[in-house]
Amino acid sequence: MSIGSLPIRSKELQAALKKVDRSMFLPPNVRHLAYDPNYIDSPIQVSQKHSTTALSLGLFMLDQLELESGHKVLEVGTGTGYYTALMIQMGCDVVTLEMDDEMYQLASKALAGMRVKLIKADGSLGFLPEAPYDRAIIWSASPFLPCGPLSQLREGGVMIVPLQVGERQYLYKVIRTEPPTMLRLIEVLFGKMDGICGFGR
Numbered sequence: 001m002s003i004g005s006l007p008i009r010s011k012e013l014q015a016a017l018k019k020v021d022r023s024m025f026l027p028p029n030v031r032h033l034a035y036d037p038n039y040i041d042s043p044i045q046v047s048q049k050h051s052t053t054a055l056s057l058g059l060f061m062l063d064q065l066e067l068e069s070g071h072k073v074l075e076v077g078t079g080t081g082y083y084t085a086l087m088i089q090m091g092c093d094v095v096t097l098e099m100d101d102e103m104y105q106l107a108s109k110a111l112a113g114m115r116v117k118l119i120k121a122d123g124s125l126g127f128l129p130e131a132p133y134d135r136a137i138i139w140s141a142s143p144f145l146p147c148g149p150l151s152q153l154r155e156g157g158v159m160i161v162p163l164q165v166g167e168r169q170y171l172y173k174v175i176r177t178e179p180p181t182m183l184r185l186i187e188v189l190f191g192k193m194d195g196i197c198g199f200g201r
Contacts, residue, residue, distance in 0.1 A: 072095070075095065
């Protein structure tokens with residue numbers, strides 16, 4: 001199965017897609033764009049400062065996590081909460097961190113009633129009180145391999161993270177081994193990570 005330009009292999013993710021309505025995680029004025037073909041490979045602007053991750057890219061990132069029911073997932077950057085909801089639908093226990101007030105409020109409303117730990121915190125540090133995690137996913141570009149989230153993974157755990165490499169950004173699949181195993185996936189374009197271990201605010 002493919003969404004836009006990127007394939008999806010996980011049958012569980014494909015099933016979750018049919019059960020979670022993306023439009024419910026968007027502001028009313030842009031809900032009609034949730035599945036618009038023109039926006040499958042493009043972000044949707046949800047506020048003056050923020051946009052969604054393009055649907056095809058977001059699903060590709062989740063697919064690369066190799067999620068299984070029961071996995072404990074650290075999510076850095078809740079955004080609108082849509083990808084959070086997909087992971088919950090797949091049976092994952094999600095700890096999701098959002099430091100932006102506007103997006104935190106938007107996600108809080110969208111995820112109300114779901115089994116999730118939504119925490120207002122500096123995601124660049126990870127969240128040690130809930131560690132260890134089986135998986136981690138980061139929705140903004142980091143200036144270097146984020147040691148906090150990586151160190152909070154179980155041995156063999158997987159992290160998907162965009163990294164700034166010179167003037168470009170690349171999506172990496174990182175496996176917690178000694179030393180870490182890193183696989184470069186595709187070139188991407190994300191907002192830069194805020195926080196102590198990010199690019200600052």
